[in-house]
Amino acid sequence: MSDVKKYATREGYGAGLVALAKKHDNIVVLDADLAAATKTGMFKKEYPEKHIDCGIAECDMMGIAAGIATTGVVPYASSFAMFAAGRAFEQVRNSIGYPHLNVKIGATHAGISVGEDGATHQCNEDIALMRTIPGMTIINPCDYNEAIKAVEAAYEIDGPVYMRFGRLAMPNITSEDEKFEVGKGxxxxxxxxxxxxxxxxxxxxxxxxxxxxxxxxxxxxxxxxxxxxxxxxxxxxxxxxxxxxxxxxxxxxxxxxxxxxxxxxxxxxxxxxxxxxxxxxxxxxxxxxxxxxxxxxxxxxxxxxxxxxxxx
The missing domain is CATH 3.40.50.920 (Rossmann fold)
Structure with a gap:
């Protein structure tokens, strides 16, 4: 297993954003001072004019994303799952979910595998929180290849999407050309x-x-x-x-x-x-x-x- 290449799904998130921007010019990426960790830095390097660093203010970031979505632009709001789903839950529910706005949430560093960051950052409750929001789609890719496809699949959905990504690098299970269909196991x-x-x-x-x-x-x-x-x-x-x-x-x-x-x-x-x-x-x-x-x-x-x- 040691000689098998491993990638974190958060890396697939960053790569997916870059690939999506090459196809569609109406996306922007928001981050909460975590571009290096969430891998949106990959997008920032290619499209600096479409990357917005909102600072350590996830609640404000969700409100900004909601406002941007009303203009026809598709925002991808990015942060750790603990902050995107936990800290900003009210804003996601009331500012994004309630008006059913076209905001895509990229939540990285989910689950116990965040590791040394400990219990405060190991979000094991985010899926439960997001499931309760009417009209919210929840995608949790199993590997790097699925993560890339999840980013594009989210774009095609009219409404809010919560995407869950991990920190730990793992081997790919799926192939690059494998079909990815939202709602289908x-x-x-x-x-x-x-x-x-x-x-x-x-x-x-x-x-x-x-x-x-x-x-x-x-x-x-x-x-x-x-x-x-x-x-x-x-x-x-x-x-x-x-x-x-x-x-x-x-x-x-x-x-x-x-x-x-x-x-x-x-x-x-x-x-x-x-x-x-x-x-x-x-x-x-x-x-x-x-x-x-x-x-x-x-x-x-x-x-x-x-x-x-x-x-x-």
């Missing part, structure tokens, strides 16, 4: 005993877990859900019918995230046993990203152990 591995529904960088570890399960005679289907809202309910229901058991995997609280969305979907029409794997109602802590993922049971071994117990 993708089966990455077939299986008949259980379905693992994963999102974000944990899709990689879900695939690792499936390999280990196979060695034990457990055939796990693995599904990549890059769009949390709208959820691919048709696919989720089909998987529940086929395998009879569902496990959700996310680098997010098990309260209000992918797991909750899947349970909401299945409880209405296809109730089956569901196991939610994620952050279990605790705050994070400071430490190396991969060690934290392991400690919180989100790596391949942790997922494998939990799924095996659930199936048996």
């Amino acid at each position: 993708k089966v990455l591995r077939e299986g008949s005993d259980v379905t693992i529904v994963a999102t974000g960088l944990l899709v990689h570890f879900a695939l690792e877990a499936a390999e280990k399960l196979a060695a034990d005679g457990i055939n796990a289907k693995v599904v990549n859900i890059h769009t949390i809202k709208p959820l691919d309910e048709e696919l989720i229901k089909a998987c529940a019918k086929e395998t009879g058991k569902i496990v959700t995997v996310e680098e997010h609280s098990v309260i209000g995230g992918l797991g909750s969305a899947v349970c909401d979907c299945l409880a209405e029409s296809n109730p089956v046993p569901v196991k939610k794997i994620g952050i279990y109602d605790v705050f994070g802590e400071s430490g190396p990203a991969l060690e934290l993922i392991k400690k919180y049971g989100l790596d391949g071994e942790g997922i494998y152990t939990k799924v095996k117990e659930f199936v048996k």
Whole structure:
């Protein structure tokens, strides 16, 4: 694995913005004094006249983005997930969501894998917060290639979009030419005993877990859900019918995230046993990203152990 090239999805965000600007001249990028970290610095280098640094003022940045959106220009407002979804929640809800403005939010450094920055910056609640805003689309790409496509897909949506990106570099799972469709999940591995529904960088570890399960005679289907809202309910229901058991995997609280969305979907029409794997109602802590993922049971071994117990 050490010789495989790895990229953080936040890098895909920066690259995606540059690629999008080459196709459309009506986009601007806003940042909150974090261009180097969010990778919007890549866009700033190519299009300095279309990059606005709002300073350490995320709430103001969301208001500025809302105003810009009323002019027909498409703003991409960028910051850490903790600040974009957490600190600026009221502005996102009232200034962007309520009038259904065409603002795209690029939230980087999401989840426990922020690492050494610790609990104050490890946002494990952002998907839950954004799910509650009517009309908000939520995209959580699994790798660099999907991150680039997410930026362009967000542009094509008429209304607010929340895009979630990570700090940790991971191998690509998808190919550059693979189709990316908002609201549609993708089966990455077939299986008949259980379905693992994963999102974000944990899709990689879900695939690792499936390999280990196979060695034990457990055939796990693995599904990549890059769009949390709208959820691919048709696919989720089909998987529940086929395998009879569902496990959700996310680098997010098990309260209000992918797991909750899947349970909401299945409880209405296809109730089956569901196991939610994620952050279990605790705050994070400071430490190396991969060690934290392991400690919180989100790596391949942790997922494998939990799924095996659930199936048996």
